[in-house]
Amino acid sequence: NAGVTQTPKFQVLKTGQSMTLQCAQDMNHEYMSWYRQDPGMGLRLIHYSVGAGITDQGEVPNGYNVSRSTTEDFPLRLLSAAPSQTSVYFCASSLSGMRRDTQYFGPGTRLTVL
Amino acid sequence: AQKVTQAQTEISVVEKEDVTLDCVYETRDTTYYLFWYKQPPSGELVFLIRRNSFDEQNEISGRYSWNFQKSTSSFNFTITASQVVDSAVYFCAQNSGGSNYKLTFGKGTLLTVNP
Numbered sequence: 176n177a178g179v180t181q182t183p184k185f186q187v188l189k190t191g192q193s194m195t196l197q198c199a200q201d202m203n204h205e206y207m208s209w210y211r212q213d214p215g216m217g218l219r220l221i222h223y224s225v226g227a228g229i230t231d232q233g234e235v236p237n238g239y240n241v242s243r244s245t246t247e248d249f250p251l252r253l254l255s256a257a258p259s260q261t262s263v264y265f266c267a268s269s270l271s272g273m274r275r276d277t278q279y280f281g282p283g284t285r286l287t288v289l
Numbered sequence: 290a291q292k293v294t295q296a297q298t299e300i301s302v303v304e305k306e307d308v309t310l311d312c313v314y315e316t317r318d319t320t321y322y323l324f325w326y327k328q329p330p331s332g333e334l335v336f337l338i339r340r341n342s343f344d345e346q347n348e349i350s351g352r353y354s355w356n357f358q359k360s361t362s363s364f365n366f367t368i369t370a371s372q373v374v375d376s377a378v379y380f381c382a383q384n385s386g387g388s389n390y391k392l393t394f395g396k397g398t399l400l401t402v403n404p
């Protein structure tokens with residue numbers, strides 16, 4: 176049981192490039208989410224999904240796309256990277272997304288956009 | 290709107306001192322859950338505790354204890370006899386229930402325990 180895994184751990188992009196951050200979980204969790212962490216800002220929700228085929232926007236969705244074709248995977252796509260997207264990205268999952276469920280986090284991806 | 294305030298940006302203590310990390314939350318929900326996470330220097334986020342709004346009993350786990358008081362909307366975290374390995378950023382968080390489930394985080398408190 177690997178929990179929540181994220182790849183890559185580190186990535187450097189040039190402005191305008193696109194890329195996909197990968198997230199997978201093997202706990203059969205219905206709920207998955209993406210957060211970004213910036214200095215002094217805590218964690219902010221980008222997008223979330225309550226099950227395969229269902230996604231919704233969080234607090235800071237602009238510049239990011241997501242899809243959920245399987246229960247296990249929830250990739251985050253940057254279509255045209257900007258320096259403002261330099262951040263640490265965390266993927267998380269929980270059993271059902273109900274308020275009582277604990278979210279478990281992946282190890283994070285540190286992204287730098289030049 | 291949900292909000293979590295961690296007023297202490299940084300705390301520095303000497304090993305074996307007790308330290309309390311403050312957390313104040315705002316919510317209109319009557320049912321809600323509160324969480325603490327630890328982020329050590331290695332960067333991962335580690336779940337520490339979950340508390341629901343109907344259970345105001347204090348929780349103790351080894352050197353860690355949590356004090357939940359609805360009257361002051363606070364969920365404070367105390368480390369007794371701190372150790373260097375406790376050095377980390379600690380986040381308090383609460384959920385936003387209903388169909389727009391999301392975890393709202395405070396900005397975190399950086400705890401440094403010096404030998």
